[in-house]
Amino acid sequence: MKILYGVQATGNGHITRARVMAPALAKEGIEVDFLFSGRSPDKLFNMEPFGEYQVRRGLTFSVTDGKIDRWRSLTQNSLIQLVKDIRALDLQEYDLVISDFEPVTAWAAKLQKKPSIGIAHQYAFSYPLPGPGIGRVMMPMIRFFAPVQQGIGLHWHHFDGPILPPLIEAQPYPITVQPGMILVYLPFENREQIRQWLSPFSDYEFHVYCDIESPENEEHIFWRPLSREAFRQAQACCDGVIANCGFGLASEVIQAGKKLLTKPLAGQPEQLSNAAVLEHLGLAEVFSELEEEQFYRWAGRLSPDPVDYPDVAAALARWILNGCHQSAGMLASELWQDLAAEPAVV
Template sequence: MKIFYGVQGTGNGHLSRARAMAGALSQYPDIEIEWLFSGRPREHYFDMELFGDFHCRSGLTFHSEAGRVQPLKTLRNVDLLGLRRDIRALDLSGYDLVISDYEPITARAARRQQLPCVGIGHQYAFCHDVPERGGNPFTRAILQQFAPVTTAVGLHWHHFDKPILPPIVDIDHGDLAGGCEQNKVLVYLPFEDQAPLLALFRQFPDFQFHIYASVHEWRDDDNLHTRPLSRDGFRRDLADSDWVVCNAGFELISEALQLGKRIMAKPLSGQMEQLSNAAALEQLGYASIEERIDRRALEFWFDCEPNAARPCYPNVAEALARWISEGCAEPVEMLCHQLWSESDIAPPQLQRQQVA
């Protein structure tokens, strides 16, 4: 089976999910995969050896400053003519299946060439009635039409009685078994101004903050430890941290939940997906949500008793790889029921009735 797999490269969460899927699919020698990533320049990707000689395109992305989406700058930076050219130039003949992790070029090229396209990603969960915040008819239409597919496989922290799968979590079993360093805090806030954050974290000398940001070298300054983006280093620090401070993206929070971390999440203002993620986390009781990370918020969070809620998700990447290798023949509802049955969350009632 030949697969063309497109990945939205604007966030590292999509890349983590793609790495998990690449590893799971590699167990099937009859599957050949060609990868395309869009949303950032090739030189801004890192640790990409797993994907071989991948394609890279500009695609579509949003512009943000100081923790807020900037709609006008986003529109000014959109190259719709270039996007149209890339869609028309992508030749998918000879491929049996197209997979899109919310990547618009592959999804729209597959539609144009009338090829089956499976969408795997968190954004496809919004095809269903899940917790939502900050949306309007226009933003909902963009979210649902950004990367249209023939079969949508949505991922979320809970099924909300809809045919949605658990998250694809890219962690090792050894990470689950490891211990935590007391008062070690992992910080990943790429959309925020870093200088005010560093000044804030200095006010908590009893905590060691390991901050991943767009820097070129390690910097250690008392309780502040700034690190350049690195998959292996980030995974190590995530595994033995006690606390995680991050934006409300999907993949990192999924990994932190699986590892049992205490989470503070600040949604990116003006970004419907992150605002909706915050609403879901509040509803589920999985994280502390803050519109602004300041001294008051951190003091309250550090003093609170840990939340007992910690979901345990099955190996979704492995199940999806098997499903793909079998031609995606099994209904998504069946896969949904199976995977939630393997978690510590009861399967959706609606699907249990359908598959009984």
């Protein structure tokens, strides 16, 4: 069996899911080629698990000062190039296309009538979720952006639908707590804004991962270059995490049993929905401007219990090898039964 696996590379969560799926698919003897779009090739890092992967321009969004910049997003994307890439992608040698919300592979599969499945958090919006009803807005866009024959959604709770638990790798480092050490990942905020938010809290130590070449230290703020390995080490020993509302990172924080203070990216419906669900499940506090009272209240909380998510990647790889015949509902039911500490809806 040979698969083309398309990954939307705008967010690191999509790439992380592919990192988890790659060895699971290989273990089942499935041959996989990877295609990434939505990010410049020079901005991709720690890509060794994907071998000789392909890159296309795809579609992405632009951010200015923590908000979606709709004009730049419109002008910097090229629908002409997207159509060219879709038409040029030859799928003859593949038995199946998997899309993690990646448009080039999804549309190529649709046009060439190749079997396709989607594995992504976004496909969970097909079902009712807590919060402001964003799914009604999201689903038409999702169907247009990355259409697939069957979408497998992932979330922190099943909400009585055929939604699977998060698809993340096991934490490779022992979970400890270094009091006062806060891990920060706010890639959509500008550095000066992050500095203003964190500067007043000199009794805490902030390790901020961002797009820089080498480490920089400013009193109690430690700026660190992007590194998957170093980030996971910091995640394992930190006292808490401040981050945007990306699904992948929030899942890792919940898995590790770390308290989460999160800021949804303004104008991004998925992150607004994630924030609402996190609050609904009691898994995080949400902020738009980091205020002293909220920070100290959050920082003073005890760490939550870790959540031991089941091996979703292995289950999906077996499901794919067996022709995707089992219903998504049955697959979801089996995986949630394996979860020892399913989050309670509050």
